[in-house]
Amino acid sequence: MATLVPLSAIDPALVEDLLDAAFGEGRHARTAYRIREGVEWLDGLSFAALDDEDYLAGTIQLWPVALTDPQGRPHPMIMVGPVAVMPGRQGEGFGKALMAASLGAIDAGFDDGAAPLPQVMIGDPDYYDRWGFVADHTGGWHCPGPFEKHRLLARTGNPAILPPEGMLGPWAG
Numbered sequence: 001m002a003t004l005v006p007l008s009a010i011d012p013a014l015v016e017d018l019l020d021a022a023f024g025e026g027r028h029a030r031t032a033y034r035i036r037e038g039v040e041w042l043d044g045l046s047f048a049a050l051d052d053e054d055y056l057a058g059t060i061q062l063w064p065v066a067l068t069d070p071q072g073r074p075h076p077m078i079m080v081g082p083v084a085v086m087p088g089r090q091g092e093g094f095g096k097a098l099m100a101a102s103l104g105a106i107d108a109g110f111d112d113g114a115a116p117l118p119q120v121m122i123g124d125p126d127y128y129d130r131w132g133f134v135a136d137h138t139g140g141w142h143c144p145g146p147f148e149k150h151r152l153l154a155r156t157g158n159p160a161i162l163p164p165e166g167m168l169g170p171w172a173g
């Protein structure tokens with residue numbers, strides 16, 4: 001069974017090695033990197049999964065981003081991903097455990113009755129819909145690079161707060 005620890009407890013070089021193994025060394029050219037360019041991942045929402053022998057098996061990073069609407073107003077969001085599991089360890093539940101930890105931390109962090117910020121990700125809709133990530137409200141959104149519209153997913157308890165149009169980018173607020 002996986003042991004989850006804060007990502008900050010893991011050597012950054014090990015995290016980079018895992019990301020290279022999971023996504024390839026060309027991963028930095030992906031659009032998701034442009035969306036979160038210049039910001040640091042959110043420490044309290046990002047985790048690592050260790051296997052039974054305490055080897056790094058997976059990571060999840062969450063990032064402060066914003067959707068800037070056509071009027072220039074930024075709407076803060078949390079970008080989920082990358083969710084990375086070491087090749088050869090996929091299908092063992094590490095990714096699910098990491099998603100549950102991060103989304104649980106988001107949802108629990110708003111005990112004052114306020115709704116959590118919407119979350120956004122680029123991912124497989126058939127996999128991530130189990131956590132409420134859908135492309136239903138992102139059709140008018142744009143990214144700073146190529147992306148497949150059906151893979152731009154959002155999760156929120158109140159879709160009415162999502163702007164129908166805008167450009168995703170780093171949150172500078």
